[in-house]
Amino acid sequence: MKREKMAWMVSIALVAILAFQLPGTLAQRDDDYSFVRTLIDIHRQVVSNYADSVDEAKLREGAIDGMLGQLDPFTVYVPPARQEMFDQMLEGSFKGVGIQLDQRPDGGPIEVITPIDGSPAFRSGVLPGDVILKVNGDSIEGLRLPEVVKRIAGKLGSEVTLTVRHATGEEADLKMERAEIVVPTIKGYQRNSDHTWDYYLSDDPKVAYIRVTQFTGETYEAMRTAIEKQLSDGMKGLILDLRYNPGGQLESAVKVVDMFLDSGVIVSTKGRNRPEQIIKANAPQTLPYFPTVVLVNEHSASAAEIVAGSLMDNKRALVVGERSYGKGSVQELIPLDQKGGELKLTVAYYYLPSGRLVHRKKDASDWGVMPQVPVELNEEQEK
Template identity: 40%
Template sequence: MNVVRYSRIAYNCSRLTFLPSYVYEPFSCNGLAVVKGGTVSNMIIYTPFNNRNITLTLNFLRSKRFVSTQFSLSLLSCALLLCFLSNLSGQQSTPKQSTQIGVTVTDDAKTIAEESVGDEEIYDLLKLFVDTLDQIDRNYVKDVNRRELVDAAIEGMLKKLDRHSNYIPPSNIDRFKQAIENVFGGIGIQTVLNQGNIEIVTPISGSPAYAAGIRPGDLIRKINDESTAGMQLSDVAARLKGKIGTSVNLTIESPKYNETKQLTVERQLIEIESVYGAARNNDDSWNLMIDQENRIGYLLITNFGRKTSAELLGALQQLKEKDVQGLIIDLRYNPGGLLTAAIEICDMFIPAGRIVSTEGRSVPKRVWDAKAEGTFDGFPIAILVNQFSASASEIVSACLQDHDRAVVVGQRSYGKGSVQNIIQLEGGRSALKLTTAGYLRPSGKNIDRPNAQNDDDWGVKPNDNLVAEFTVEQNRLLRLWRRDLNIVLNGATHDPFVDKEYIGFHDAQLHIAKNYLYEALDLPLAEAPTVAERGTKRGNRRGPMRNRESSNEDASK
């Protein structure tokens, strides 16, 4: 048998490279041995610290100086994991799996050698990790869950990086995808936990729950004949969401109507709106004008998902048809989302020039510039931000501010100037959210604030004379009013909620934004109101939920 001894191992992203010297007896080096025979060969990966073998079949091509074998990350992980799990289960060292892989050949020995020098440490650390897991599994005083240990180890690694990098385990991956896609399988309701009762905040307009006649203030008493007494919102969400086309049986109590009814609701694909208007119309559609007389539009963006730019485009087209004269874009409490969505939205408002650029250690610098087609112009814009506006919200507000397309009103934003890539693991069952780059606003500044002081130049600052800082109590009342904004009455004849705690609250930030637009349009300035403004004939339809735990969706994000 002709045996190849691989004296160096390079593990670089998606490539595992072996540099051989030739011997004529089986030999393991650094934990790996490869036994070659013939043009098509079996490669036996042997791990001495586990005393296990795994056989891989490959097409083997020779060069005069060395052989370079290309692996995918998933194949390498699979091989090492199979070796380890085989040891844990006490099986004998017999080959369990064979996988076809391709072999590439290169004559650039120096390049591969240089790559291998620093990466031997990775293999040593991987061996340390496997040894540690093995020792814990075999010797710890109590039984352990290997999956939980691995998940905790990965989470620990990510915590050593930055506060925006994190691990998304299988238990959270569906919820994470729903937050990005703004879609899920369910019945379409928003709920709160109110004194032990599962209370409906609102059905989502057009959802199965809406079609079934579920109304704000209704209580869910049973789900599939199981009482909801003692359930948490997460328990309710787990029972309401499910495969599209399946059904769920509900017992619904309507205290305001003194009735209890049994409903069978079919789960459908629920699409969550990320762009709101000023208030709901009587037919539960959005009114996009906050000032009908002066044609001032108002668009609130809750997050930047895959469909956000399309939603915003539709709203802008409606406003254009109504001859909008000024626009308020509310990004307060918007945590961000997809970079692509932010870029697409910026491109709607500027005809040319830089939108944003990114640069990082392992990724090339990228720039995005605006295109002239489809620009919405001819009217002034005021963007509302606060200390909870982050990431994609800051990209949009910074871009439009730097191009003098909009003014920024409110408080300085959060200061998140980094970009995270979503890297799938386990075929999409889990993922890494990893910081790979920082972004620069058109002016060339990075708005990130790690370790920054208050007087440092981070975040997106409001324009001069357009600053209005809210106290903790003011922010609480504003959140209550905004929660009211999305309520659909769904045919109800009266408002079931009467504890309007925010009556008398004055949204000074919104007031400043409106007056900026009035001044730009040579209109009389508005006096400060004494109640929360709605800008529609319906007024305040829905009171806040005092001391209630809330869930945004039946498959909450």
């Protein structure tokens, strides 16, 4: 009897608890179902009654793009057909023209952050800061970034023509052939006769120069190998060039910074529905101290800004150049149910050790990494 009474009391307590919790949950579900029902009704009406035939796959993808178009340009839906290409891009190799693009959250022109060094876009004459006007003769005015990327993409070996407006105001039609692109992330000052890199900018004193074009899975190991080789050769200082670096993987950037620091905060991330995550340096594997200068410009973005800003805030490097781009948002790649592709969703923002927000939000007056030694270059000097 006592057991039965206890069971009833526990059951009543559970029901009472659920009674307080369910209304909100049910209300949210009702809202979700109502939205989906409306979307399905619209889809059915369009498919059944629209004056011309329609492509249902494009309708579905357009509905998703319309929703995500209200967010920042870095939040995109990756359909199953493009997952392989997208994943390859994250690893530093992909098929395409080799161009990093951006669009402000409120829309506006599609701007080139940078062409990847040696890529078809680079060879054809695409420059950082160019604005894309047309793709194969068709205007892209009013289109969102994901749609423009789709138009530029295509079969390996096929051609695409981009109409661009350079920073000078001059317009040009640039033809390029889509190709397999493997991103070389570590470069030296110049090539030796055997095509290996000569890293020395100066032989007396021995000052090495390393350019990082992008942060991929192989960047840390390649950079560490290059630095350790120069240290064994008597290197006295390093110039780390992050100009025109569009960013890449956060993990790669953190590992690079950790090479230079034995303690301290590297970077933190924080979002509306993500708890603050503080990433700190560890002493093991820290390189010996040597003077370091980091070069940045207005096309240094994302992971490049983390490396430059963190080394500056930790007083481990002197940052020289122009204020960086201001792309400091964190994206997660979320697999969707039923093999429905992936969602690359902005979930948080990067903050430097000083607490500075890297990301340039709408109408912001303060963003990115502000160099300790400002140096502005004209277009000819940048070339």
